[in-house]
Amino acid sequence: MTGAITKAILAAFLGLTCALQLPAADLLLDAKVTWGIRLIDQGKGIIERNSGDNSYLIKKDSAAGMIFLVAEKPLPLETGKAYELSVKFKTGGNAKASIMFSIDGRKSFPKSAPVNTNNKTVFKKVSFTAQPGESGGTAVIVLSGGIGSLDVEMVDFHEMNANDQNNLLANPEIEWGYRQGDGGSGKMNILDNQQYELDKNVASGYLFLVNEKDLPITPGKNYRVAVTFTVSDNKCNGSLMLSMPGGKRTPFPTSSSLSPTDKPASVTLDFTVGQDEKLLRTHFVLKGIGKAVISRVELKEVTEAEIAAEAQKKKSEEF
Numbered sequence: 001m002t003g004a005i006t007k008a009i010l011a012a013f014l015g016l017t018c019a020l021q022l023p024a025a026d027l028l029l030d031a032k033v034t035w036g037i038r039l040i041d042q043g044k045g046i047i048e049r050n051s052g053d054n055s056y057l058i059k060k061d062s063a064a065g066m067i068f069l070v071a072e073k074p075l076p077l078e079t080g081k082a083y084e085l086s087v088k089f090k091t092g093g094n095a096k097a098s099i100m101f102s103i104d105g106r107k108s109f110p111k112s113a114p115v116n117t118n119n120k121t122v123f124k125k126v127s128f129t130a131q132p133g134e135s136g137g138t139a140v141i142v143l144s145g146g147i148g149s150l151d152v153e154m155v156d157f158h159e160m161n162a163n164d165q166n167n168l169l170a171n172p173e174i175e176w177g178y179r180q181g182d183g184g185s186g187k188m189n190i191l192d193n194q195q196y197e198l199d200k201n202v203a204s205g206y207l208f209l210v211n212e213k214d215l216p217i218t219p220g221k222n223y224r225v226a227v228t229f230t231v232s233d234n235k236c237n238g239s240l241m242l243s244m245p246g247g248k249r250t251p252f253p254t255s256s257s258l259s260p261t262d263k264p265a266s267v268t269l270d271f272t273v274g275q276d277e278k279l280l281r282t283h284f285v286l287k288g289i290g291k292a293v294i295s296r297v298e299l300k301e302v303t304e305a306e307i308a309a310e311a312q313k314k315k316s317e318e319f
Contacts, residue, residue, distance in 0.1 A: 026154050026155060026156055027071065027139065027155040027156065027157060028054045028055065028056070028152070028153075028154060028155050029054055033071055033072075033073070034071075034072045034073070035056065035069055035070065035071060035072065036069075036070055036072050037058065037067055037068060037069055037070070038067070038068040038070060039065065039067060040065055040066040040067070040068060041064065041065040041066060042062065042064050042065040043060065043062055043064065043065025043066045043067045043143075044060070044061045044062035044065070045058060045059050045060040045061050045062070045067045045143070046058070046059050046061075047059075047069070053153070055151060055152060055153045055154075056069060056150075056151070056152040057149060057150070057151050057152075058143050058149065058150040058151075058152070059148075059149050060093075060095050060143050060145075060146075060147055060148055060149065060150070061147060062147065063094075063146045063147055066142055066143060066144045067142075067143040067150075068140050068141070068142055068143075069140070069141040069143070069150075069152060070138060070139070070140050070141075071138055071139045071140075071155075074136035074137055074138050075136060075137060075138070075139060075157055076135065076136050077103070077130040077134050077135055077136055077137055078130060078135075078159075079130050079131065079132050079133070079134065080129065080130065081129065081130055081159055081160075082127060082128070082129045082130075082159070082160040083101075083127065083128060083129075083130065083157065083158070083159055083160060084125055084126070084127040084156075084157070084158060084160050084170065084172070085099060085101045085110070085125065085126050085127075085139055085155075085156070085157045086099075086123060086124070086125040086154075086155075086156045086157075086172075086194070087099045087123070087124055087125075087141055087152065087154065087155050087156075088121060088122070088123050088152075088153040088154035088155075088190065089117070089121070089122065089124070089141070089150060089151060089152045089153060090117045090119055090120055090121045090122065090150075090151050090153075091115070091116050091117045091118075091119070091143075091148060091149065091150050091151075092118075092119050092148050092149040092150075092151075093146065093147055093148025093149055094116070094145055094146030094147055094148045095116065095143055095144070095145045095146060095147065095148025095149060095150060096114035096115055096116045096143075096144050096145035097114065097115065097116075097117075097124075097141060097142065097143050097144070097150050098111055098112045098113060098114040098115070098124070098141075098142045098144070099111065099112050099124050099125075099126055099139075099140070099141050099142070100112075100126070100140040100141075100142055101126055101128065101137050101138070101139060101140070101157075102137055102138045102140055103128075103130075103134050103136075103137040104134075104136075104137070105133065105134065106131075106134075110126040110127070110128040111126060111142075112124045112125070112126055112172065114142070114144055114145065116145065116148075121153065121190060122190065123190045123194070124172070125170070125171075125172035125194075126172050127160060127170075127171075127172050139155060139157055141155070166298050166300065167194065167296050167297065167298060168211065168215075168282075168297040168298065168299060169194045169195070169196065169294070169295070169296060169297050170194045173213075174211055174212075174213065174215075175211070175212040175213060176188075176196055176209060176210070176211060176212065177209075177210055177212045178198060178207060178208060178209055178210070179207075179208040179210055179283075180205065180206070180207060180208075181205055181206040181207075181208065182204065182205035182206055183202065183204040183205035184200060184202065184204065184205025184206045184207050185200070185201055185202045185205070185207075186198060186199050186200035186201050186202075186207045186286075187199050188209065191293065194295075195293055195294065195295045196209055196293070196294045197291055197292065197293050197294075198284075198286045198291065198292045198294070199291045200236060200286050200287075200288065200289060200290060200291070200292075201289065202289065203288060203289050206285050206286065206287055207285075207286040208241075208283045208284065208285055208286075209283070209284040209286075209294055210281060210282065210283050210284075211281060211282055211297075214245050214279035214280060214281050215279065215280045215281070215282075215299060216278065216279065216280075217244075217273050217277065217278060217279065217280045218273060218278075219273050219274060219275045219276075219277060219278065220272070220273060220275070221272070221273050221301055222270065222271070222272050222273075222301065222302050222303065222304065222306075222307055223270070223271060223272075223273065223280075223299060223300065223301055223302065224268060224269070224270045224298075224299070224300055224301075224302045224306070224307075224310070225240060225242060225268065225269050225271075225280075225282055225297070225298070225299050226240075226266045226267070226268040226296070226297075226298045227240050227266060227267050227268075227282070227284045227294060227296070227297050227298075228264050228265070228266045228294070228295050228296035228297075228298075229260065229264060229265070229266075229267075229284065229292050229293060229294045229295065230260050230261065230263070230264050230265075230292070230293050230295075231259050231260060231261055231286075231290055231291065231292045231293075232261070232290040232291040232292075233259075233261060233290055234259045234261060235288050235289050235290050236259065236286060236287060236288035236289055236290030236291070236292065237257040237258060237259040237286075237287055237288060238257065238258060238259075238267060238284060238285065238286055238287075238292050239254060239255050239256065239257040239258070239267055239284075239285045239287070240254070240255040240267040240268070240269050240282070240283070240284060240285065241253065241254045241255070241282075241283040241285050242254075242269055242271065242280060242281070242282060242283070243280075243281045243283065244273075244274070244277040244278075244279060244280060244281075245279045245281055246276070246277070246278060246279055247274055247276045247277035247278075247279075248274075248276055249274060249277065253269050253271050254269075254285075255267040255268065255269050257287065264295060264296075266296075267284075268310065270302060270306075270307045270310055270311075280299070282297060282299070284297070
């Protein structure tokens with residue numbers, strides 16, 4: 001994006017003086033938030049709104065240029081607070097989409113990399129902390145690449161609390177995917193509010209939710225991984241397994257299995273990093289037939305005392 005385009009965006013979007021109150025839910029459903037498109041660098045196309053679910057479909061008719069879907073009024077910011085913009089969308093044809101939060105005065109905006117999702121729905125996020133003097137900014141969804149389409153299904157912007165910042169599912173730098181093992185079959189669905197669903201349709205084998213990029217860990221330190229989830233019924237259960245790519249540890253640490261149907265529960269593992277271990281891959285494991293909704297994955301450093309307390313807690317729960 002050229003400097004001229006950046007300045008034009010700022011002038012058009014952030015010159016507005018009336019900021020909206022920060023919405024708490026999907027901006028596409030908020031009556032106070034109106035959306036429009038901007039044709040950039042000879043980009044051509046049209047926008048359509050689905051009255052049934054308020055989603056937007058943008059059709060890009062030119063190989064050149066870009067199309068922006070923008071919130072017409074700035075969203076308020078408060079210095080020192082952390083925020084997250086997340087968008088659920090899919091692209092078709094040769095088009096690519098990315099998300100951006102433009103802030104007056106910044107040389108570089110928080111933004112995601114452009115992706116072509118091949119008609120598969122994805123959830124992309126950007127997070128940032130408001131700097132001194134930053135009182136508002138604009139949500140922008142960018143359609144670039146060749147001729148194609150963008151279907152925007154959900155847009156959320158909210159202030160991040162401590163729980164958000166500790167939840168790996170809310171981290172825009174971490175991509176999540178699924179694996180099938182030992183004859184297991186099913187699919188992964190991306191839900192609203194940074195949640196993921198595994199849907200397993202055969203009794204045999206396993207379905208895994210995994211972080212696509214390995215997480216850095218430090219040899220000699222103690223860590224705890226916790227995954228919070230629910231399952232559809234007691235025909236299926238979830239557990240946690242950890243692997244350390246590049247290390248020699250076998251077998252992999254594995255938790256006990258749970259089938260929480262009424263309210264969310266967590267499977268946890270504490271471990272000390274070996275000297276040959278520098279990377280971590282988490283595996284939430286679904287067995288049986290049914291669905292699991294994973295709402296939280298947390299990785300944190302813990303003390304020996306915290307490990308001992310957790311071990312005692314698990315021991316007492318067995319009786």
